[in-house]
Amino acid sequence: MIYYFFGLHKKQDLWFVNATFAQQFMMVNLLKIEMFQQVRIALSMGFRFFLGLTVFLMVGCKNDVKIPEEISQIPIALEVDRFDQKFAKVNASELTELIAAYPYLFPDQYDEQFWRDKIQDTIQLELNSEVAQSFPDFTAETQELDNLFKHIKYYYPKTPLPKVVTITSDVAYRTPVILTDSLLIIGLDNYLGEDHHFYKGIQRFYTQNFRKEQIDVDVADAFVRALVRKQGSRRFIDEMIYHGKRLYMMEQLLTLEAKNEIIGYTPEQLDWAEANEVDIWTYFVENELLFDTDSKLLSRFINPAPFSKFYLEFDNQSPPRLGRYIGWQMVKAYMQRNTIPLQMLPGKSSDEIFKQANYKPRK
Numbered sequence: 001m002i003y004y005f006f007g008l009h010k011k012q013d014l015w016f017v018n019a020t021f022a023q024q025f026m027m028v029n030l031l032k033i034e035m036f037q038q039v040r041i042a043l044s045m046g047f048r049f050f051l052g053l054t055v056f057l058m059v060g061c062k063n064d065v066k067i068p069e070e071i072s073q074i075p076i077a078l079e080v081d082r083f084d085q086k087f088a089k090v091n092a093s094e095l096t097e098l099i100a101a102y103p104y105l106f107p108d109q110y111d112e113q114f115w116r117d118k119i120q121d122t123i124q125l126e127l128n129s130e131v132a133q134s135f136p137d138f139t140a141e142t143q144e145l146d147n148l149f150k151h152i153k154y155y156y157p158k159t160p161l162p163k164v165v166t167i168t169s170d171v172a173y174r175t176p177v178i179l180t181d182s183l184l185i186i187g188l189d190n191y192l193g194e195d196h197h198f199y200k201g202i203q204r205f206y207t208q209n210f211r212k213e214q215i216d217v218d219v220a221d222a223f224v225r226a227l228v229r230k231q232g233s234r235r236f237i238d239e240m241i242y243h244g245k246r247l248y249m250m251e252q253l254l255t256l257e258a259k260n261e262i263i264g265y266t267p268e269q270l271d272w273a274e275a276n277e278v279d280i281w282t283y284f285v286e287n288e289l290l291f292d293t294d295s296k297l298l299s300r301f302i303n304p305a306p307f308s309k310f311y312l313e314f315d316n317q318s319p320p321r322l323g324r325y326i327g328w329q330m331v332k333a334y335m336q337r338n339t340i341p342l343q344m345l346p347g348k349s350s351d352e353i354f355k356q357a358n359y360k361p362r363k
Contacts, residue, residue, distance in 0.1 A: 065256055067147060074150045080142050080164040084135075084188055087168070088128035092116050104183070105167065127168045130198065131188045134212075138166065144216040144256075145184075151253040152223060155342050171198055173206060177215075179222040191215055205306050205320055209264045217261055220250045228346045234293045236284075236323065239302050241350040244327025248335065251328075252342055263328065269319035277329065277361040280322055283310060290354075297323070326361075333357040 066072070083102060090098050095115055099106045106115065118124055135141075145164065152159050162184040169176070169187030176190035191212050192198060199207045228245045231238065250262050260270040273280070284290055289297060300309040301323030307315050308322040319325075334357035335345070 067150065067255055071150050071154045071255075074153050076146045076150045076153065076161070078142060078145055078149060078161060078164050078184075080138055080166065082138065082166050084128070084131055084166045084168050087119070088132065090119060092119070095119065102165075105165075105185075123170075124168070127170070127189050127198075130192055130196070131168055134192050135166070135188050141212065141215055145219060147256060148216045148220055148253055151255065155252070173199075173202065173210065177218045177222050179219060179226075184219060186215060186219075203304075203306070205304055208266065213261055214264070216254060217250065217257060217264070220253045221246065223253070224249045231349060233350065234295070235291050235350070236293075236297045236301075237290045237354055238350045239298060240290075240323045240327030241330060241353050242327070243302065243321075243324035244329070244331035244353075245345055245348075247324065247328040248331040249342060249345065263321070263325060265319055272317070272319055273322060273325045274362075276318075277326070278363055280326055281359075281361045284326065329361065330354065330357050330359045333359045 083105065086098060095112065099112065099115065142164070149159075149161060153161075160181050162179065162182055164184045164186065166186050166188050168189045171189050172187055173190050176187050178185040189198065190210055191214065192210065194204075194207045194210050196210065199210055224246050228242065228249065230242050247263055251257075251259070254262060258267075260267050263270070265273070299305065302321060305320040307320055308318045309315055310318070331345070331353060334348075334353045337358065338356060340348075
């Protein structure tokens with residue numbers, strides 16, 4: 001059964017009607033955000049001491065966030081193999097032995113001469129140098145991964161612990177991590193910092209997340225993607241809730257992670273989404289998008305992009321992927337109203353979640 005919000009029916013020819021209340025409210029909130037940003041700039045110029053104290057207190061509060069005791073006590077000690085360092089140091093006479101030790105990292109279609117040339121390639125040498133400079137030590141990242149797998153073990157006790165292998169990947173940023181039952185492969189050259197010169201030519205909405213802070217987020221996403229499957233329907237609401245499930249489950253596995261990092265927003269982008277949540281939802285409802293199957297909605301509100309596309313004058317100031325954000329909030333509302341274990345969430349249908357969430361955006 002398909003549930004139509006307020007009994008609305010699709011009218012494709014009504015995209016460009018006069019400004020609705022939702023559009024007006026969104027513009028008002030946008031002005032509020034701009035005013036807030038201006039005030040914040042003024043404060044930073046005139047009251048740096050007080051802002052410094054505020055930042056100190058905020059950091060202190062974040063550090064006070066703790067993993068629940070029943071999770072923190074789960075014994076986890078991931079084995080990390082710095083293959084990136086071994087490959088950087090190997091010479092031609094040792095290469096055969098390295099290939100034999102790591103056959104899964106040396107595809108059969110490339111002969112040994114290819115790899116002999118590779119270890120002397122100037123681009124590879126620069127990759128080695130930049131990764132070594134950014135990751136001379138992997139202790140902090142290992143601790144974050146340990147915390148993630150404590151949560152995974154809590155919810156999924158039979159999940160085997162993978163061996164962590166760090167590599168250089170020629171900036172394969174679309175697959176920065178690969179997770180299997182036995183291996184977790186992490187391409188460290190995808191996390192050198194958003195402004196690194198290796199990323200020149202890659203769109204900014206991708207590179208803003210090419211940071212160390214995203215390693216555990218990407219691993220959590222890889223784990224969750226294997227559990228949450230799309231259910232076949234092409235409706236906008238199905239895409240929203242599919243991504244909402246993923247984000248909610250990642251949030252439960254990353255209890256120490258900032259919410260903006262989980263969705264891949266900057267803090268300012270998350271502020272925008274929260275301030276305009278009511279109006280985004282109203283826009284979706286008034287324009288009868290929820291049960292629409294128009295594939296263009298994915299590029300407007302779901303897929304990676306510079307911003308979301310409402311076809312309004314402030315579009316370029318909005319964060320991208322707002323359909324995912326609203327889906328996340330809907331799944332949160334559903335889980336708050338239904339006492340089901342996290343493990344059951346992936347199997348719940350979009351229609352059940354939509355109906356039982358009774359989602360009402362916070363004002």
